[in-house]
Amino acid sequence: MKEKLKEHIDKLIPLTDDEFAFVLSHFKFDKYNKNDFLIQQGEDVDYCYYVVTGLLKLIYMDQGGKQHIVSFAMEDWWESDFSAYFTQSKAKMSLQCIENTVVFSIGLSDYQKLSTELPKMERFFLQKSNLGHIASQNRIISFLTSSANERYEQLLKQYPTLFQRVSKTLLASYLGVSRETLSRLSS
Template sequence: MSLSSEAMQQQLREHLEKIVPLTEEEFAWVLARFTIKRFKKHQFLIQEGEPVKYYYFVASGLLKLVYTDDSGKQHLLSFAMEDWWESDFQAFYTQTPATLSLECLEDTVVFCLSLEDYHQLCESLPQMARFFLQKSTLGFIAAQQRLLLLLTTNAKERYEQLLTKYPALGQRVSKALLASYLGVSRETLSRLTS
C-alpha cells in the first residue's frame, strides 16, 4: 500500500496530536523539520559503524533493529512498524558511530528528523518537547518490560505475550525473526507453536 504525501502528513499529525495539540501553523512548522524517505525491503536505514543522521517515524512498512556481537551473531532488539519511532538512540543523540543496524523487512516509508531539527522542535515548541519526553518515557517502560519478560518468563509465555500485544507481527515476520527476538532457536519456537 502506497500512502500519498497528504495521507502521511495526516498520519503524523494524528500521531502527534494523541499527545499534544497543534495549530495549523504549528503543525506546518513541525512538518517542515521532517523529510520523507522511501526504502526497499532489505535496505538499511542505519548500519553499524556509520553516523546516525536521523530519528525515524515509520509511516508504513516494518523495520528490525539489530546488534551484531563480536562473534558475528545477530541479536534482534526490536521491530518498528507503522506509528513507531526508531533509531540507534545512543548514536543519534551523542553523534557517535552506530553500534546497531536498522534494516527494512518490508518496503518502508519514514519521516526523518535530524538532531538539529529535533532540538529546534523542542526549543521552539514546548509541546513538542513534552511529546518527545512522553515517547521516550514510554520507550523506557517498554524496554524494562521486555527485559523483565526475558528474565521471568519462558519462551512460550514470551511468544504468546508478543502476539497478544502485537497480533499483526506474527503475520508480517518470519518465525526465525520472532525466535531471534524472543531469544530462542527457530526449532524451539516451532516446538512451542505446533
Template sequence: MSKLLREHFEKITALTDQEFDYILSHFTTKKLKKHQFLVQAGDQVKYDYFVVKGLLKASFTNNDGKEHILQFAMEDWWVSDFQAYFNQTEAILDIDCIEAVEVLCLSLTNREKLCSEMHKIEHFFRRKSNFGYIALQSRILSLLNSSAKERYEELLQRSPILFQRVPKTLIASYLGVSRETLSRLSS
C-alpha cells in the same frame, strides 16, 4: 503521510494546522526497498525515524556473528540507534527493512530546535521517551524472568500483526529462541 504523523503527535498533544505545518517542515522523507539498510553499524546516525509505511528491525550483531533483535518498528513507530543519534556517534545497531519502507526523518538539530521553540513538542518527546523506557524495562525483565512460552504469548498478545508480517526466524531471534523452539511454542 503527514496525516499519520499528525495523528501520532495528537495522541499526546493537540496542534493547530499552523503548528503542525511548521513541525512537518523540519522532517525529510526517505523511501527504501525491502532488505535495504536504513542504518548500518559504523554509520553516523543523523536521524530519528518515524515509520509511515513498512516494517524494519533494529538488531545488534555480537563478536560471534549472532544477531540479536532489539526492536521491530512498523507504521506509527519511531526507530533509530538512539545511543548514536543522541550522542552523535557511530551506530552499533543495524536497522534494515523487512518490507519496503517510507520514513520521516528528524535530525537531532531540528528535534532540539522544535523542543526549544514549542513546549508542546518538548512535552510530546518527553512522554514518548517515558513510554520507551517503560517498554525497554518490560522487555528486559521479560527476557530475564519469563519462559520462552510466556515471551511468545506476551508478544502474540501485544503485537499479533508481527506474526503475519515477520518471518518466523526473526520472531525466534527477537524472543531469544531457536526456530525449532518457536515452532513448538506456536503449535
C-alpha cells in the same frame, strides 16, 4: 502521508495547522525498499525515524556474527539507535527494512530546535521517550523472568499482526530462542 504524522502527534499533543506546518518543516520524507538499511552498525546515526508504513528491525550483530533482534518498528512507531543518535556517536546497531517502508526522519539539530522553539513538541518527544523506555524495561524484565513460552504468548497477545509479517527466524531471534524452539512453541 503528512496527515498520519499529524494524527500521531495530536494523540498526545494537539497542534494547530500552523504549528504542524512548522513541525513538518523539520522532517524529511523518505521511502525505502525491503532489505534497505536506514542505519548501519559502525556508521553515524543522523536521524530518528517515524514509521508511516512498513516494518523495520533494529539489530545488533555480536562479535561472532550472530544477529540479535533488539526491536521491531511498525506503523506509528519511532525507531533509531537512540544512544548513537543522541550522543552523536557511531551506531552500535543497524536498522533495516523488513518490508518496503515509508518514514519521516528528523535530525538531532532539528529535534533540538523543535523542542526549544515549540515546547509542545518537547513534551511530545519526552512522552514518546518515556513510553519507549518503559517498553524497554518491560522487555528486559520479560527476558529475566519469563520462559520462552511465556515470552512467545506475550508477544502474540501484544502484537498479533507481527506474526503474519515476520519470518519465524526473525521472531525466534527477537524472543531469544532457536527457530526449532519457536516451531515447538507455535504448534
